[in-house]
Amino acid sequence: MSTVTSIRRPAAGYLETLLAGQPQLPASPLAWINALRAEAVNRLDVLKLPTLRDEEWRFTDISRLTKLSFSPALGATCLETADIAQFHIEEASTRLVFVDGFHAPQLSSAASCSNGDSGVVVSNLPKVLATHGAAIEAHLGRHAAFRDNVFAALNTAFLHDAAVIVVPRNVALAAPVHLLFIATQKEVVSTPRCLVVAESGSAMTVIEDYVVLTQPRWQKEEEEAHFTNAVTEIALEDNARVNHIRIQREGNNAFHIANCAVSLGRSSNYQSVSVALGAQISRYNLDVLLAEGAECAVDGLALIAANQLADTHTCIDHAQPHGVSRQLHKCIVGGSAHAVFNGKVLVRQGAQRTDSAQSSRNLLLTGRAHVDTKPQLEIFADDVKCAHGATIGQLDSEEVFYLKSRGLSDSVARNLLTYAFGAEIIERIPVASLKQRLEQTVLEQTSSQS
Amino acid sequence: MIMQDGRTLLEVRGLRATVNGIEILKGLDFTVKSGEVHAIMGPNGSGKSTFAKVLAGHTAYEVTGGSVLFEGRNLFDLAPEERARAGVFLAFQYPIEIPGVANSQFLRLSYNTVQAQRGKEELDPLEFDDFVREKMKLLEISPDFLDRSVNEGFSGGEKKRNEILQMALLEPRLAILDETDSGLDIDALRIVSQGVNQLANKDNAIILVTHYQRLLNYIVPDFVHVMESGRIIKTGDKDLARELETRGYDWVAAEHLAAGETRVAKGAA
Numbered sequence: 001m002s003t004v005t006s007i008r009r010p011a012a013g014y015l016e017t018l019l020a021g022q023p024q025l026p027a028s029p030l031a032w033i034n035a036l037r038a039e040a041v042n043r044l045d046v047l048k049l050p051t052l053r054d055e056e057w058r059f060t061d062i063s064r065l066t067k068l069s070f071s072p073a074l075g076a077t078c079l080e081t082a083d084i085a086q087f088h089i090e091e092a093s094t095r096l097v098f099v100d101g102f103h104a105p106q107l108s109s110a111a112s113c114s115n116g117d118s119g120v121v122v123s124n125l126p127k128v129l130a131t132h133g134a135a136i137e138a139h140l141g142r143h144a145a146f147r148d149n150v151f152a153a154l155n156t157a158f159l160h161d162a163a164v165i166v167v168p169r170n171v172a173l174a175a176p177v178h179l180l181f182i183a184t185q186k187e188v189v190s191t192p193r194c195l196v197v198a199e200s201g202s203a204m205t206v207i208e209d210y211v212v213l214t215q216p217r218w219q220k221e222e223e224e225a226h227f228t229n230a231v232t233e234i235a236l237e238d239n240a241r242v243n244h245i246r247i248q249r250e251g252n253n254a255f256h257i258a259n260c261a262v263s264l265g266r267s268s269n270y271q272s273v274s275v276a277l278g279a280q281i282s283r284y285n286l287d288v289l290l291a292e293g294a295e296c297a298v299d300g301l302a303l304i305a306a307n308q309l310a311d312t313h314t315c316i317d318h319a320q321p322h323g324v325s326r327q328l329h330k331c332i333v334g335g336s337a338h339a340v341f342n343g344k345v346l347v348r349q350g351a352q353r354t355d356s357a358q359s360s361r362n363l364l365l366t367g368r369a370h371v372d373t374k375p376q377l378e379i380f381a382d383d384v385k386c387a388h389g390a391t392i393g394q395l396d397s398e399e400v401f402y403l404k405s406r407g408l409s410d411s412v413a414r415n416l417l418t419y420a421f422g423a424e425i426i427e428r429i430p431v432a433s434l435k436q437r438l439e440q441t442v443l444e445q446t447s448s449q450s
Numbered sequence: 451m452i453m454q455d456g457r458t459l460l461e462v463r464g465l466r467a468t469v470n471g472i473e474i475l476k477g478l479d480f481t482v483k484s485g486e487v488h489a490i491m492g493p494n495g496s497g498k499s500t501f502a503k504v505l506a507g508h509t510a511y512e513v514t515g516g517s518v519l520f521e522g523r524n525l526f527d528l529a530p531e532e533r534a535r536a537g538v539f540l541a542f543q544y545p546i547e548i549p550g551v552a553n554s555q556f557l558r559l560s561y562n563t564v565q566a567q568r569g570k571e572e573l574d575p576l577e578f579d580d581f582v583r584e585k586m587k588l589l590e591i592s593p594d595f596l597d598r599s600v601n602e603g604f605s606g607g608e609k610k611r612n613e614i615l616q617m618a619l620l621e622p623r624l625a626i627l628d629e630t631d632s633g634l635d636i637d638a639l640r641i642v643s644q645g646v647n648q649l650a651n652k653d654n655a656i657i658l659v660t661h662y663q664r665l666l667n668y669i670v671p672d673f674v675h676v677m678e679s680g681r682i683i684k685t686g687d688k689d690l691a692r693e694l695e696t697r698g699y700d701w702v703a704a705e706h707l708a709a710g711e712t713r714v715a716k717g718a719a
Contacts, residue, residue, distance in 0.1 A: 396546075397509070398546050399546050399548050401508055401509065401530060401546075402542065402545070402546040402548070403548075403556070403560075404507075404529070404530040404531040404534070405506050405507070405530050405531075405533075405534055405539075405540055405542075406534055406556075406560040406563075406616060406620070407531050407534040407535045407560050407563040407564045407567070407620070408531060408559060408560060408563055409531050409563075410529075410531070412559070412563075413531075416551055416555075416556075416559070417548065417551070419550070419551075420548060420549065420550025420551040420599075421550060423550045424549065424550050
């Protein structure tokens with residue numbers, strides 16, 4: 001990695017510090033992976049950290065993050081199965097666990113490496129490179145645009161392991177796959193990576209779950225301060241169906257930045273629900289690219305309080321005709337928290353008969369809570385149906401009065417309505433136990449704010 | 451029914467109230483005893499619905515004068531939820547839709563809150579389910595109704611039935627039905643009226659706010675009051691409603707005005 005030396009410039013101090021450990025990464029036996037890393041490091045020479053002057057970051061001040069000099073996690077904490085029992089999702093047949101970005105085989109469920117007769121792969125990158133190298137090479141680093149994105153480039157520069165799921169042609173996975181990313185160390189950067197390939201006609205549900213495991217020895221005020229910089233790539237071949245559930249429940253001092261790129265083949269179907277609960281600053285970029293006749297539903301909920309900032313940027317790119325997209329994004333903002341939503345829907349020239357509907361709905365619980373929402377339609381075709389809208393408001397006083405007129409106290413009435421606002425998104429999660437747990441979380445979180 | 455030994459449930463004296471600074475109620479007097487059914491009629495804008503909302507405690511209405519005693523307590527000392535727990539119930543003219551809150555959850559929360567207040571046992575979800583289904587049969591409500599969000603996507607008739615179901619669960623001392631008949635077809639009107647009649651007993655009282663005599667064929671009132679410009683200007687029995695149906699309201703106002711002039715003339719003399 002001789003290129004590393006070339007980036008030593010004062011302006012790049014933050015990135016420089018982070019990249020200092022990069023050359024210590026053991027080289028991959030595969031040349032194309034080393035080439036990907038090298039290219040990412042090269043791009044970091046050119047890319048700058050975003051500031052409020054960048055259009056894509058103008059509401060999201062990450063100076064709190066870039067002031068800190070965390071170093072990359074270079075190994076995982078040793079955990080036992082009992083430590084993570086609280087995170088188990090009973091419906092999931094397969095669980096793949098990563099601790100601070102490193103695969104933890106002892107925590108992953110037994111079925112995680114099974115190929116069975118169906119040829120399904122749920123494993124970590126080094127294990128499957130030998131058998132599925134070609135399939136992985138065709139997708140890894142090909143969807144998430146790290147060349148223009150400093151955080152995706154940082155993740156790619158440290159590409160060493162990844163959760164890999166490959167569902168072969170016409171295979172439908174009955175049970176969801178649980179990808180669990182556990183943060184355990186403070187003041188480190190971890191770079192989780194996921195790759196999901198759904199071959200033509202296949203179907204699956206994947207749960208991408210970011211959690212924190214608080215160490216008893218940590219001081220209260222310094223708990224959970226770490227930086228998760230994740231990249232996920234999901235490729236759906238023709239007629240494939242993927243349900244993607246993403247839960248970000250990191251500690252309240254964490255920084256979480258994630259880039260997810262989804263590519264939909266012809267007539268494929270992608271349904272995603274993302275829920276952001278944790279982190280002091282979180283940013284989720286979701287880019288969805290639709291081929292002809294593809295359909296997607298991209299829903300999200302941010303439930304934040306205190307001084308949290310949660311930013312969701314989505315881009316739904318109708319590149320070809322007859323695509324359908326649906327999006328409902330909700331933010332519940334309490335305390336002095338700040339939510340950002342930027343939802344771009346792009347209908348390219350020739351993407352006729354596109355049918356797109358987007359709605360951003362925001363609930364402010366206090367006078368200090370703040371939301372910036374920006375639905376953004378860019379249409380270059382002339383035969384399309386596109387709708388979008390945004391609302392920002394407080395709880396409806398008529399609804400509150402109706403509940404009170406039936407004996408419910410003011411706080412119970414408000415909690416119930418707040419919960420109901422968020423439940424509309426949670427209900428779209430097709431995994432019963434997870435849905436139930438999240439509903440409970442939302443109920444507790446809304447109650448604690450009143 | 452009018453009873454010799456009926457207790458006074460509601461006593462309204464000189465009630466004045468404003469909405470957005472405009473006075474709607476202008477010195478209203480009204481007394482309700484247990485066992486009675488009262489109908490309040492009157493033209494649009496006479497203040498009927500305002501009166502109903504003021505009794506329930508809606509914050510958009512400001513009480514500027516007069517007093518209301520409910521079972522001897524100052525009603526205005528109680529927050530809306532406390533009034534509900536004390537036994538005041540308003541069936542809304544336009545029941546509110548609450549997406550995301552299951553009807554079953556809402557009904558149980560409401561029922562248990564009021565039960566707790568009365569020192570009675572609360573019901574768990576299973577027990578409540580049995581209990582509420584019995585009540586739903588009376589109102590011919592389909593079972594899937596429990597799983598739906600509160601009033602969301604309900605037809606006008608379903609919303610009104612839901613109101614009466616809540617009344618059946620909460621067993622109020624004083625029920626105020628604000629234009630419960632509006633938007634109901636004949637069948638729904640019959641079902642809702644039967645439900646109300648079954649809930650009426652010697653210990654509670656019902657105030658029907660309505661435009662039309664039609665409802666009063668099903669729920670027979672002991673008293674019919676005509677409201678005009680924020681006051682009750684005439685009180686009669688159920689025959690008054692029939693007379694209003696054929697003659698309209700103008701003659702009542704004219705009569706009231708004439709009586710007022712007579713009073714003024716007498717006073718002057």
